[in-house]
Amino acid sequence: MREIETVQTFRCEGCGAALSLPPSERTQICPYCASPNVVAGALDTTRPEPRFCVPHAQGETLARKALAEWQKRLGFFRHPGVRRAHLENFKGVYVPSVLYSAVARARYDVSIGEEYYVTETYTTTENGKTVTRTRRVKKHEWVPLSGEYEAYATDVVVSASSGIPNDELEAVEPFDFRGLRRYSAGLVAGWPVETPSRNGADCLEMARKELQAGISKRLAAFMPGDTHTGLSSSTAIEHESAEPMLVPLWVLALKYDELKPALRVLINGQTGKTAAKVPWSWPRIAVAIVAGLVVVGGLVLFAMKHQ
Numbered sequence: 567m568r569e570i571e572t573v574q575t576f577r578c579e580g581c582g583a584a585l586s587l588p589p590s591e592r593t594q595i596c597p598y599c600a601s602p603n604v605v606a607g608a609l610d611t612t613r614p615e616p617r618f619c620v621p622h623a624q625g626e627t628l629a630r631k632a633l634a635e636w637q638k639r640l641g642f643f644r645h646p647g648v649r650r651a652h653l654e655n656f657k658g659v660y661v662p663s664v665l666y667s668a669v670a671r672a673r674y675d676v677s678i679g680e681e682y683y684v685t686e687t688y689t690t691t692e693n694g695k696t697v698t699r700t701r702r703v704k705k706h707e708w709v710p711l712s713g714e715y716e717a718y719a720t721d722v723v724v725s726a727s728s729g730i731p732n733d734e735l736e737a738v739e740p741f742d743f744r745g746l747r748r749y750s751a752g753l754v755a756g757w758p759v760e761t762p763s764r765n766g767a768d769c770l771e772m773a774r775k776e777l778q779a780g781i782s783k784r785l786a787a788f789m790p791g792d793t794h795t796g797l798s799s800s801t802a803i804e805h806e807s808a809e810p811m812l813v814p815l816w817v818l819a820l821k822y823d824e825l826k827p828a829l830r831v832l833i834n835g836q837t838g839k840t841a842a843k844v845p846w847s848w849p850r851i852a853v854a855i856v857a858g859l860v861v862v863g864g865l866v867l868f869a870m871k872h873q
Contacts, residue, residue: 583729584761599729599819599830614762614810616749618665620741622658622757622814622835629816630656632838633831643854645845647822648829658835660754660812662726662762663735666773668806670781672715674799678791679706706793715785715799722780723813724772728763730815730832732772737841738834741813745836754812762810770808777803 578584581599624632630653637649683702690699721743725735747753781801789797814835819828820842831842 578729581729582763583727584763599828616662616812617809618811619660619747619749619753620743620745620811620813620836621747621753622660623745624814624816624833624835624838626656626658626816628838629658629833629835632833632840633816633818636831636840640844643847643850645822645847646850648820648842648844651820651822651829653818653820656816656818658757658814658816660757660759661730661735661815661817662760663811663813664724664726664766664769664773665809665811666722666724666770666777666807667718667720668722668774668777669804670717670719670777670801671804672717672781672785672799672801673712674715674785674797675710675712676789676794676797677708678711678789679708679793679795681706681792708795709791711790715781715788717781717784719777719780722773722776723811724769724776726762726764726769726810727760729760730817732776734830734832734841734843735813736776738815738832738837738839741834741836749812759812766808770806773808774803 578599583599633653637651640649682705684705685700686703687698687700689696691697721740723735723739723741725732778801782799785799786794786797816833816835818831818833820831821828826845829842829844831840833840
């Protein structure tokens with residue numbers, strides 16, 4: 567009978583991420599921060615096994631294409647080195663996360679505004695004469711409104727990795743849950759798999775905050791009328807479910823400046839969506855500001871000469 571290979575946990579001394587790797591691999595470059603000082607650590611058997619997995623759908627060729635397209639879309643005022651940088655370390659990984667679902671019931675109070683127009687008469691001076699003119703002015707009729715709003719959220723995903731902050735994971739969401747699968751070891755065979763490094767209570771709190779923020783946006787879009795103001799609400803969360811899950815990412819450290827730390831770029835391994843916190847190019851911004859001031863100054867001088 568074939569012996570099953572046992573995985574081991576490596577913990578990065580640079581960012582703290584923990585990756586499950588085959589025992590044959592003794593060293594590893596961290597895909598999150600490009601740090602080479604990754605050392606073996608004790609396997610945490612108290613962590614729950616994933617219940618679900620979103621499989622990798624983007625191979626390395628497609629992931630590299632997604633990165634190249636993202637680099638082309640970077641604005642002029644971003645650091646130019648990011649657009650020119652080439653990859654040396656490019657790895658796919660399964661990142662631990664939590665799939666959260668709940669029923670949210672919100673009670674709200676708001677003032678709803680209905681637009682209408684009135685014609686106003688006013689006087690003004692034209693060519694030294696006082697003349698009477700009319701104009702249409704927009705007004706609002708405000709009506710108080712209270713009510714309840716209920717929503718069932720099934721697609722809240724939060725990071726269970728200390729190496730991947732939740733806002734960075736959000737930047738490459740959403741995942742297409744039509745591809746969601748029950749977890750099995752065969753789905754992740756051959757890929758590095760990070761073990762959870764955030765506890766369940768922290769993940770649950772992050773998920774609740776994300777749900778609350780989503781409910782606030784839904785409420786604002788749900789309001790009738792032409793506009794609204796003073797929206798306040800209180801939300802009760804019921805029937806919560808939080809399931810450990812693995813999501814696919816390509817994580818790369820982009821070395822864009824020899825004097826600065828590598829830039830971490832995330833690529834959704836299912837959709838190819840790419841994101842990173844790209845630094846600004848302050849020299850380019852400064853040049854643009856100076857050029858703008860020169861243009862404004864020139865226009866002012868031109869106007870003064872022709873008064």
